[in-house]
Amino acid sequence: MKMKKDLCLLGKAKMDPIAFQDMSYSRGNHCWVCGNENPHGLYIKSYWDGDESVCTWKAEDYYTAGWPHVLNGGIISGLIDCHCVLTAFASYYRDKSPQEQENPPYWFATGSLKIDFLKPVAIDKPVELRASIKEMTERKAFIKCSLYSEGEECARGEVMAVRVPTRTGPKKEK
Amino acid sequence: MGRGINNLSEREIPNYWPGICFGCSRKNSQGLNLRFWLREKGCYTRCVIPDHLCGIDGVVHGGIITLVLEEVAQWTIISHFGKFGMTREISVRYLKPVPTNMEILVEAEIVNQNEKCILFRCTVHNSEGVLLTESESDWIFASPSTIAKATAVDESMLREFLSKYSQ
Numbered sequence: 001m002k003m004k005k006d007l008c009l010l011g012k013a014k015m016d017p018i019a020f021q022d023m024s025y026s027r028g029n030h031c032w033v034c035g036n037e038n039p040h041g042l043y044i045k046s047y048w049d050g051d052e053s054v055c056t057w058k059a060e061d062y063y064t065a066g067w068p069h070v071l072n073g074g075i076i077s078g079l080i081d082c083h084c085v086l087t088a089f090a091s092y093y094r095d096k097s098p099q100e101q102e103n104p105p106y107w108f109a110t111g112s113l114k115i116d117f118l119k120p121v122a123i124d125k126p127v128e129l130r131a132s133i134k135e136m137t138e139r140k141a142f143i144k145c146s147l148y149s150e151g152e153e154c155a156r157g158e159v160m161a162v163r164v165p166t167r168t169g170p171k172k173e174k
Numbered sequence: 175m176g177r178g179i180n181n182l183s184e185r186e187i188p189n190y191w192p193g194i195c196f197g198c199s200r201k202n203s204q205g206l207n208l209r210f211w212l213r214e215k216g217c218y219t220r221c222v223i224p225d226h227l228c229g230i231d232g233v234v235h236g237g238i239i240t241l242v243l244e245e246v247a248q249w250t251i252i253s254h255f256g257k258f259g260m261t262r263e264i265s266v267r268y269l270k271p272v273p274t275n276m277e278i279l280v281e282a283e284i285v286n287q288n289e290k291c292i293l294f295r296c297t298v299h300n301s302e303g304v305l306l307t308e309s310e311s312d313w314i315f316a317s318p319s320t321i322a323k324a325t326a327v328d329e330s331m332l333r334e335f336l337s338k339y340s341q
Contacts, residue, residue, distance in 0.1 A: 070324075072195070072241060074241020077240035078241075
C-alpha cells in the first residue's frame with residue numbers, strides 16, 4: 001500500500017523538489033504524522049530551504065484543543081517532533097550515496113522534546129514549520145524549530161533525536 | 175507502593191465540556207475520548223492508544239504522548255481549582271517506548287503552585303508499573319475572559335462550564 005497526500009503545500013513554493021518523506025530512506029514509514037503509509041496519517045511534507053527545513057500543513061477541524069478554533073497543543077508537539085526528526089534524518093543522509101539511502105542503516109527516534117507555547121494557533125489557517133540542526137554528534141542530533149501561523153511565531157520547540165539502527169525504525173517495503 | 179493500574183481511586187471526574195477536544199471530548203469521533211480520575215495532588219487517565227497513532231510501528235507517537243500528558247494536567251487544574259490553565263512550556267523525556275494497543279497509566283501531579291501559575295510532573299507507566307515517559311510542564315491560570323479573548327470562545331459558556339467544578 002502506498003498512500004501519498006500532498007496536503008501541505010498550501011501557497012508555499014517548495015524549495016527542494018522531493019520531500020524528505022518521499023525519499024527512498026523514508027520508505028515504509030507508518031508514522032501517524034510523517035509517514036506516507038499510515039492510512040489515518042497527517043502526511044506532513046518537509047523540504048530543504050537552504051540549511052533550514054520547511055513544512056506547511058493545514059489541520060482538519062477535529063484536531064482541535066478544548067477551544068474549538070484552536071489547534072491542539074499535542075498536535076503542535078507532534079508536528080514539531082516529526083519535522084525535527086525528519087530534518088535530522090534528511091541531514092544525515094543528505095550527502096550519502098543513493099545505495100546507502102536505498103538501504104538506510106540508521107533511523108532517528110525522539111529522545112526528548114521541549115515546547116514553548118507562545119500563542120494560540122488558529123485551526124483554520126495553514127501552519128508553517130521551520131527547523132534547523134543546532135548540533136549533530138556521533139549518536140544524537142539537536143534540532144530547533146518554530147511554528148508560524150499567518151507569519152507569527154506561535155510555538156518554539158527543541159528536539160533531541162537519537163540515531164538508532166533501522167531495525168528499530170520503519171519496516172522496509174517488501 | 176507500586177504504580178500498578180489496579181491500585182488507584184475510582185472517583186471519575188465528570189466531563190461537562192461541550193466542545194470537540196481531540197483529547198477528551200466524547201463528541202470527537204476521531205479523538206481519544208480520554209476519561210479522568212481524581213487523585214489527591216492531581217489526576218490520572220487509563221487509556222489504550224490505537225495502533226494508527228504510532229511513531230514507529232507499535233509505539234505511540236511522541237506528539238500523542240505529549241497530548242495526553244497535557245490533558246491530565248489541564249483536568250487537574252479544572253477539577254482541583256475550578257479554573258482553566260494554559261501551557262507555557264512542556265519538556266518531555268521519552269525513556270522507553272510506549273506501546274500502542276495496551277493500557278497505560280498517565281498521571282499528573284502538582285509539584286508547585288502559586289496564585290498565578292502551576293508546575294506539574296506528569297508520567298506514563300505501563301501496566302507493570304514501569305516508567306516510560308516523564309514530563310515537566312509550566313502552566314498559568316487563565317481567566318474565562320482571557321481564554322475567550324485568545325480563542326474566540328463564548329465567555330459565558332466557559333463560566334458555566336467552570337461553575338460545575340467549583341461547587
